Amino acid sequence: MEETKTCQCSKRTTKRDEQEKRSLMNRLKRIEGQVRGIQRMLEEDEYCADILVQVSAVNSALNGFNKVLLADHLHTCVAEDIRAGKDEAIDELAELLRKLMK
Numbered sequence: 001m002e003e004t005k006t007c008q009c010s011k012r013t014t015k016r017d018e019q020e021k022r023s024l025m026n027r028l029k030r031i032e033g034q035v036r037g038i039q040r041m042l043e044e045d046e047y048c049a050d051i052l053v054q055v056s057a058v059n060s061a062l063n064g065f066n067k068v069l070l071a072d073h074l075h076t077c078v079a080e081d082i083r084a085g086k087d088e089a090i091d092e093l094a095e096l097l098r099k100l101m102k
Helices: 018-043 048-083 088-100
Strands: none
């Protein structure tokens, strides 16, 4: 009889202090509000160029969020893995940067 194996993979998590978490959540909530504003603009048949400017603002806000989160990731997760001798952290970071730079 063939034995079936279940995945024992563990999902990595990052423990953040409350101030960091609150700051990131506030950024996301502002972005969410901007997106809702764009939805309203579309529903109210606002001018295309005005909507595009707001979409650009959301993209900029998301890029700012990514920069903060990436810096935190480098200073914590990546640095800790490298200090612990986990060289695969460099490959993981390289892959992450490839994905972010699309």
